[in-house]
Amino acid sequence: MTDSSDREREFTFTRQHFVKVRDELYDYAGIVLADHKQDMAYNRLVRRLRELKIDNFDEYLRYLDGHPAEFTQFINALTTNLTAFFRERHHFDFIKDQILPDLDKQGTRRLRGWSAGCSLGEEPYSMAMTILDADTDVSGWDIKILATDIDSKVLGSAQSGIYTMDRIKTLPTALVHRWFLKGKGSNTGSVKVRKELQNMISFNYLNLMQDWPIQGPLDYIFCRNVMIYFDQATQAKLLDKMADLLKPDGYLFVGHSEALARHASRFELVGKTIYRKVGA
Numbered sequence: 036m037t038d039s040s041d042r043e044r045e046f047t048f049t050r051q052h053f054v055k056v057r058d059e060l061y062d063y064a065g066i067v068l069a070d071h072k073q074d075m076a077y078n079r080l081v082r083r084l085r086e087l088k089i090d091n092f093d094e095y096l097r098y099l100d101g102h103p104a105e106f107t108q109f110i111n112a113l114t115t116n117l118t119a120f121f122r123e124r125h126h127f128d129f130i131k132d133q134i135l136p137d138l139d140k141q142g143t144r145r146l147r148g149w150s151a152g153c154s155l156g157e158e159p160y161s162m163a164m165t166i167l168d169a170d171t172d173v174s175g176w177d178i179k180i181l182a183t184d185i186d187s188k189v190l191g192s193a194q195s196g197i198y199t200m201d202r203i204k205t206l207p208t209a210l211v212h213r214w215f216l217k218g219k220g221s222n223t224g225s226v227k228v229r230k231e232l233q234n235m236i237s238f239n240y241l242n243l244m245q246d247w248p249i250q251g252p253l254d255y256i257f258c259r260n261v262m263i264y265f266d267q268a269t270q271a272k273l274l275d276k277m278a279d280l281l282k283p284d285g286y287l288f289v290g291h292s293e294a295l296a297r298h299a300s301r302f303e304l305v306g307k308t309i310y311r312k313v314g315a
């Protein structure tokens with residue numbers, strides 16, 4: 036069956052093609068592709084067909100089954116990676132004003148944070164800048180930020196720490212001077228984060244649907260604008276695993292449109308989209 040938009044398409048993309056794409060994505064990544072995302076799926080995948088010089092979706096989907104490397108590209112193509120430095124600034128203020136002073140008082144001098152679904156890296160680098168710029172003196176502390184994503188392409192980019200100027204245009208000038216190096220010659224127009232920030236972060240591939248080889252307990256987890264793509268059952272499972280990884284009183288930060296209300300038995304709301312683990 037072809038629908039009206041299909042007639043304008045370069046390649047035929049039937050309901051059966053969409054269902055196969057939707058099921059593969061859900062089974063591997065937990066991402067739910069609603070029916071109205073059919074055009075999006077087509078537009079994202081058509082680039083893969085062109086790249087591979089494959090001229091129909093039947094052949095592409097057969098190719099996908101037999102080629103694990105293409106499966107990686109398939110996943111990368113279908114993830115949504117929208118992010119920004121200091122997105123939802125109040126989360127970073129909470130690290131600065133609450134988490135660091137509390138740890139300082141406790142005298143632990145150890146901090147473990149996780150950016151789950153770190154995309155292009157702006158989120159973990161914003162954490163690192165926040166920690167190093169805070170009033171709390173963290174010199175000599177054992178600090179590790181884990182940054183993970185299912186999309187290998189964004190992870191590579193995150194690890195490089197290189198950004199175009201437009202990604203930092205809303206940041207205060209003093210912060211830019213302190214933490215970014217301007218590209219010269221062929222790199223004009225881009226910036227690179229300072230090594231000091233990169234040294235605090237480990238970037239790793241991690242599919243939230245699979246095992247989490249993470250050493251806890253963690254002080255906080257950012258899982259922002261990621262669970263929004265998952266169904267309720269998946270969200271409930273992940274929240275439980277996150278609670279297990281957090282230390283007692285550890286914090287979970289979620290995206291602006293994500294509410295834990297239905298699954299929050301192990302968390303209490305302590306700020307705007309900021310939750311604290313309850314119990315051990």
Ligand SMILES: C[S@@+](CC[C@H](N)C(=O)[O-])C[C@H]1O[C@@H](n2cnc3c(N)ncnc32)[C@H](O)[C@@H]1O
Pocket residue numbers: 063064065066114115116117118119122151152153154155158183184185186189241242243244258259260261264290
């Ligand atoms: C919209 S971005 C959010 C980035 C950042 N957390 C923020 O809020 O700015 C969502 C990220 O979640 C990642 N993601 C989606 N499904 C995932 C999964 N099953 N495991 C790990 N990461 C996943 C995507 O690749 C994408 O980079």
